[in-house]
Amino acid sequence: MMASSRLLQFRGLTRRVLKPSTFYRCGSLRNFAYTWGPPDPSTLKVTSAASQVAHAPPPMVLQENYKHSLLKSREQYDAMYKRSIEDPQGFWSDIGKEFHWEKKWHADHHSYNFDVRQGPIQNQWFKGGQTNITYNCLDRHVEAGRGDQICFLWEGNDLDRDRRMTYKEVLDEVCRVANWLRSVGVKKGDAVAIYAPMLCELPIAMLACARIGAMHSVVFAGFSADSLAGRIVDCKSRVVITTSGVMRGSKKVELKKIVDNALNICKKSGFEVDTCLVYENDNAIDKASCPWTEGRDRWWHDEIPKQSTEAAVEWMDSEDPLFLLYTSGSTGKPKGVMHTTGGYMVMAATTTKYVFDMQPGDVYWCTADCGWITGHTYLTYGPLLNGATSVVFEGTPTYPTPARCWQIVEKYKVKQFYTAPTLIRSLEGSGDQHVTSQDRSSLRILGTVGEPINPQAWNWYHKVVGEGRCPIVDTWWQTETAAHLISPLPGVWGQKPGSASLPFFGAHIAMVDEKGQEIEGPGEGYLCVKSSWPSTIRTIYGDHDRYETTYFAPFKGFYFSGDGCRRDADGYYWITGRVDDVINVSGHRIGTAEVEGALEEHPACAEAAVVGFEHPIKGQGIYAYVTLMQGTEFTEDIRKGLVMTVREQIGAFAAPDVIHEAPGLPKTRSGKIMRRVLRKIASKEEDQLGDISTLADPGVVETLLKLRP
Template identity: 70%
Template sequence: MYWEGNEPDQDGKLTYSELLDKVCQLANYLKSVGVEKGDAVVIYLPMLMELPIAMLACARIGAVHSVVFAGFSADAIAQRITDCKPKVVITCNAVKRGQKLIPLKDIVDASLVESAKNGVTVGICLTYENQLAMKKEDTQWIAGRDVWWQDVVPNFPTRCDVEWVDAEDPLFLLYTSGSTGKPKGVLHTTGGYMVYAATTFKHAFDYKPTDIYWCTADCGWITGHSYVTYGPLLNGATVLVYEGAPNYPDPGRCWDIVDKYGVTIFYTAPTLIRSLMRDGSVYVDRYSRKSLRVLGSVGEPINPTAWRWFYNVVGDSRCPISDTWWQTETGGFMITPLPGAWPQKPGSATFPFFGVQPVIVDEKGREMTGECSGYLCIKKSWPGAFRTLYGDKDRYETTYFKPFSGYYFSGDGCRRDKDGYHWLTGRVDDVINASGHRIGTAEVESALVSHPKCAEAAVVGIDHEVKGQGIYAFVTLVDGVPYSDDLRKSLIMAVRSQIGAFAAPDKIHWAPGLPKTRSGKIMRR
């Protein structure tokens, strides 16, 4: 594992043997503080090597990790803590992303105050000292609860027996946006997920033992679980973990990293491709990129213009693109090209992975054949399928299996062309895909309405040149309250503090009234 820090001169590496030692030390520490098989551990870390180490330490002792993306707010963490009731929270004092300092420990402190109000207290907050961002003495501290990672973990043995689990025992919980406001705790089990993450990684990227693989995703999302941590490591791959922003200190940073480490497989999101495209090819052309042989795209459908730029400019028209369609719920790739196996079409995810049976149905649930457009469903099960929504089996059945009886409903629209290629057309429910982050419209609406001057809000997705989808909010104010730019900023801050900066509305539209259905629901169409 290679690690590249925020600044270009910060780096590190671990062999598999050294990684195992660190995983075992943390696993032994967790056992020493009472973490047992089946217990939850919440992880709120940036992209340090300690993030995959923490995930693997939980897996080693049969604990269930729940990684929370380090861009989420205190309220969002508190919701997850309240739902899964972890024995331990693992974080670090701070991180620098570009030139911005983010005090992660302060955010966790606020979340633990909030979760305690909901009746859930966490006994231990294990905190890694990220010296490059903040010193120990500048970190807020609660004696008795807070523990420095560096003070305890290195003292434990580098051998830890594996806690063997059943194939269907839980491996992790990952919360994803739901259209009803409350995040859904997607539960993945051990055996099937492991097989699926390993197999899809190997074939969709044509992985070879000599490859240097870099996926730009954060481990706070499913891509970082399946294709930074589990899939690559199960194949014995050399993985790159990058802490910083892709455009810091300038928009050539990605290609600088590619040349520095000789990256051969580069897997990223259309949002990043579009933002780098906007900066022009001059930053790409400065670097050789000769090591690259396979490119990948994840998180949302990639528009043909961005696909062509990625292929022609970044890959010098010689690297196939694995444009992957899958979801948090599927655990791994469902529809994806296999490099070199068949002709590609810019913007199409092409054909299903081995054994996956996608179907396109109409609104009555009837399968359509040939060229068509409709709702994307899966006909038969696959090893990586999530097993339930934590503590909410009814919602699991209602959301995924009720809409079209006998099928798993993806929530996505899809078009199949005359050659059988699949083209994803985006979400058909009330979830917005902004920069590859799935954001429930109801979550954003409830954050807006929590503002004392907001009476009602309706949120919809709009096309966005860089993010794929932007967030457009229609807001009705409390009677007598005038519209103002300060109020607009205050509403955006309400969303930022309750959910995170990535969910902040791009545009607020002052609306004296909102259209309603007969039952009083806001119409968003």
């Protein structure tokens, strides 16, 4: 084994991890990640000794010019964090009082169990309390006299299209949609599927569902008809909300056509959608060009305006479901992550308030789509709970020029800007002139989400975009956590490029070894959480056993994130990537089994194996090895067909970057694919293949190397 690396082993998987000294020379956190495969018997085992991580930390960036409006010192944070861990019930009770509760929670409102040996996994926060998140997002501010403040600043795909909606206007439209939902039979506890682009109507539909107690299930409008159908059937949504289409840059996407295909798939499986509400996005597809099914389909513009702007609030128990959001799993079937009302509301608002140092009226821009958790928590609920103005952007960040982001920042005087490292790297590659040509003096805080940001991109973001004066909040969290669990707090402590730094209030972060033993002090291991936080995932919809098996069975007494991490001598956390068969592409989690299953739907594909590889822009790319049916020749048409099959089965974002012809795959004598070997070939690290003598046919490796694209 190389002197500069070591291996972690978990549940039969082994991963080579560069030592920190190597990482700093490489200058990329991505060199840590995504190289998992079956264990090599000659090289084991987990590092946990502090002495193995004794190394010089990277230069600390001190943002002494920035003063946090809520936290005056590191000592204040330390005291608050200590209380949040030692007295979570009291800590969150004090914060919960900032919101409207129709009924106060019980004195003893919090309980949880993270140990499958002690019984079913459960989490309860603010038990006995009743509230409504939409009321707290909208009515509360309007009743306080702030109804004329801008709630949404919508920026269209084209430069000449924009829109402003005040809090009162948003509340009125939410009430109209809520009344319409009730008129078609939607009631508390029902699921409503939403498949829409970034128009104001998307968060409005989410808020309308929450107002009447229905669970919204937003599906990213880049997923295929098959993926959409699977989610509709899983949550039994009888109502779907969509748009006629959307322009993404210069490309026209016929969303209603995709929805129609999905609903036909649903019908063939035995589940039928009753009603489809369609918003006419005439900049892309007008009424005359939109496919239509009489009796089922209804136009938003015909139905919603005639509804009343008064809609009764459904007061929800704190633990009543709020929404479902499907995320990729290592088994291939997406997981319906369920979050509930009270704890999510409090955690979403509090993380937004402290991490972004947000004040009422701040103009804030999160570039995420509402089809992902970031768009739920940090574009919709978090900003609105804090009375901020949220920018909603329909287009793509580089259309019509790479200056588009910074034009929007200048146009709306954005204070907090939150985006993914993938976009940062892309914009960096476009040239500084696109940034410096725009006025960015309004910016106060920059944020990153979705994957670790490499130090080079961090420094460019800090120095060029933020002019060296804006703190960067490099946030770690997940769909399952619903809110930030590790993040810098701007101006409160120094930052290390590439590190998510310290835990947020209530996040009892733990690092464990392969035996489930907690590692104290500096070291490297598996990132877990030791106790419940308010926005903990409550279950996987319809499959609580899978919930327990996925998150709580691997390490008894801990929530297991699926990520590896390192903790340095200063207590800062460094996320080292996924430890399961999930690839992080542009901040989006994609299960390898899901992509493999899609490839195998192609009639020419006999078998497929998918791994991740380092990508200069996306962080990770998708590398697919494909064994064709006997007698089938690998051609360019076959390659294009395989890619198209994945696009149709899952969505364009999951399309493989590389298709590698594989007459055979490296397998053990028991038939298990040696993914470690596939990762090394994909990464062009054939000198690190290790012992392949245990393969049933070692000659397969030489063939794959010869056929490497």
